[in-house]
Amino acid sequence: MSEAILGGLEAxxxxxxxxxxxxxxxxxxxxxxxxxxxxxxxKGVEPLLLxxxxxxxxxxxxxxxxxxxxxxxxxxxxxxxxxxxxxxxLIFVGIGSMTDFTPLLxxxxxxxxxxxxxxxxxxxxxxxxxxxxxxxxxxSVAAIGACDGPTVIYVSNLFAERDQIPKAMVxxxxxxxxxxxxxxxxxxxxxxRLLTTRKEREVKMPSPxxxxxxxxxxxxxxxxxxITGIIAPKGLPLMGMIMLGNFIKVSGVVPRLASAxxxxxxxxxxxxxxxxxxGTMAGPQFLTRETLMVFGLGFVAITTDTVGGILLGKxxxxxxxxxVNPLVGAAGISAYPMAARIVQVEGQRxxxxxxLLMHAMAANTGGQIGSVMAAAIMLSILKGLxxx
Amino acid sequence: MDNLTFGLTMAIxxxxxxxxxxxxxxxxxxxxxxxxxxxxxxxxx
Numbered sequence: 353m354s355e356a357i358l359g360g361l362e363a364x365x366x367x368x369x370x371x372x373x374x375x376x377x378x379x380x381x382x383x384x385x386x387x388x389x390x391x392x393x394x395k396g397v398e399p400l401l402l403x404x405x406x407x408x409x410x411x412x413x414x415x416x417x418x419x420x421x422x423x424x425x426x427x428x429x430x431x432x433x434x435x436x437x438x439x440x441x442l443i444f445v446g447i448g449s450m451t452d453f454t455p456l457l458x459x460x461x462x463x464x465x466x467x468x469x470x471x472x473x474x475x476x477x478x479x480x481x482x483x484x485x486x487x488x489x490x491x492s493v494a495a496i497g498a499c500d501g502p503t504v505i506y507v508s509n510l511f512a513e514r515d516q517i518p519k520a521m522v523x524x525x526x527x528x529x530x531x532x533x534x535x536x537x538x539x540x541x542x543x544x545r546l547l548t549t550r551k552e553r554e555v556k557m558p559s560p561x562x563x564x565x566x567x568x569x570x571x572x573x574x575x576x577x578x579i580t581g582i583i584a585p586k587g588l589p590l591m592g593m594i595m596l597g598n599f600i601k602v603s604g605v606v607p608r609l610a611s612a613x614x615x616x617x618x619x620x621x622x623x624x625x626x627x628x629x630x631g632t633m634a635g636p637q638f639l640t641r642e643t644l645m646v647f648g649l650g651f652v653a654i655t656t657d658t659v660g661g662i663l664l665g666k667x668x669x670x671x672x673x674x675x676v677n678p679l680v681g682a683a684g685i686s687a688y689p690m691a692a693r694i695v696q697v698e699g700q701r702x703x704x705x706x707x708l709l710m711h712a713m714a715a716n717t718g719g720q721i722g723s724v725m726a727a728a729i730m731l732s733i734l735k736g737l738x739x740x
Numbered sequence: 741m742d743n744l745t746f747g748l749t750m751a752i753x754x755x756x757x758x759x760x761x762x763x764x765x766x767x768x769x770x771x772x773x774x775x776x777x778x779x780x781x782x783x784x785x
Contacts, residue, residue, distance in 0.1 A: 460770045474755045477751065478748075482747075721765070725762060
């Protein structure tokens with residue numbers, strides 16, 4: 353009898369013993385989870401994703417946690433939607449439904465800013481290789497330059513499921529991607545000022561003229577999907593889902609589906625994805641030198657994206673005889689609509705009569721398409737090289 | 741494949757491919773707006 357009681361008590365205190373004996377990495381991860389809670393709740397940094405990620409991180413790092421064991425709850429979520437890349441794709445349906453491509457259709461040449469805004473992906477890839485990352489790891493880290501959380505998770509997980517990168521790296525990449533996306537308003541303005549002259553920043557751009565027909569808006573997602581399917585079929589799941597969401601919305605005939613894509617589907621997928629990604633952040637696997645390097649390279653990626661967009665803006669300014677404000681180029685990244693708002697605020701700071709918002713929105717939606725297209729093209733090249 | 745060849749292939753073909761594809765897409769979108777111009781139709785924006 354007494355042995356049974358002692359055994360029961362021992363079971364209840366084993367968590368404390370584990371904490372005392374092997375709790376170091378777990379305690380650090382619990383502190384990191386606490387930091388993410390603080391950022392999400394007190395500072396409003398990407399709370400939609402950081403909250404569930406932090407909670408998943410906390411759940412998996414408590415002593416003796418079985419949340420990521422083969423039968424664990426987080427493992428089930430992971431297998432349901434991360435291992436097969438389903439959750440990021442469902443989130444893309446929601447993003448597509450929430451995005452208004454009208455400014456881009458009114459001024460399609462601004463789509464080129466969406467290409468320039470992906471410069472960070474390829475420069476970071478070269479840098480990661482130079483720093484000793486494997487080819488698969490370098491591609492995964494470079495994907496942070498897409499400035500788009502679901503794309504980063506989708507790309508890196510393709511490698512994680514083939515054991516080409518550690519699974520814990522997916523969590524580090526996701527947290528880095530979402531953190532830097534939230535920091536875009538802090539990162540971009542100094543670069544915008546550094547790379548442009550006052551005269552360039554003051555350039556006033558007239559409002560875009562002309563309406564866009566509903567027929568063109570409906571045809572747009574179909575055209576984008578067909579081109580992606582022909583040129584970069586490996587990225588079709590990404591582009592297909594984002595354009596499906598947009599098609600559902602602009603068709604105007606299925607408001608219930610559009611509402612479900614924007615709300616229920618996006619919200620449930622975001623919650624499950626965040627929890628499962630947090631579940632990959634177990635201390636011993638997460639606390640590595642590579643994780644720190646991922647955060648450093650992520651910063652390089654986001655910074656060089658902005659540089660790429662502004663440099664194209666400067667070329668355009670020169671070619672147009674000073675009619676294009678180079679600041680618009682900074683919106684050619686995927687952080688929508690945040691990057692467009694930053695351009696508007698920065699433009700008005702130097703010329704109170706300047707309204708760059710619609711141009712910046714066009715470049716910003718171009719950045720969304722550009723980031724997915726860059727990822728799609730990378731994946732297709734990797735398939736061609738026999739790596740995927 | 742060594743890292744240098746791999747990196748340069750990804751950078752040149754990847755960045756070049758992205759630029760060309762988005763350029764093509766911009767051209768097709770322009771054609772869309774030309775062939776499907778806004779009329780008095782409901783939902784034009």
